[in-house]
Amino acid sequence: MRSTLNRAVVFALYQLTLFAGILLLPLALAMRKVGFTLPAHRAVSRINDKYEELDKRTA
Template identity: 75%
Template sequence: MRSTLNRATVFALYQLTLFAGILLLPLALVMRKAGITLPVHRAVDRVNETYEDMDIESAN
């Protein structure tokens, strides 16, 4: 039960991170033209790795 709740929480966090990345895309494009990068990809990658780790643990 606890692993299901943890997996659901991480999945929701992953979805929210992707949503935030999509919303911040116009800002990121403007910032890139100014020479500044917005590191949203790092947050998405970290949450994705955590979600995959949770999925692997539940399979074992």
């Protein structure tokens, strides 16, 4: 039960980081033009790795 809850929470966080990345895309493109990059890809990558790790453990 707990592993299912953990997996659901991590999946929800993954979906939220993807949604935030999509919403921040216009800002990221504008910031890139001035030479600054937003590290949103790192957050998505970390959450994705954590979800895959939990998925392998519970499968």
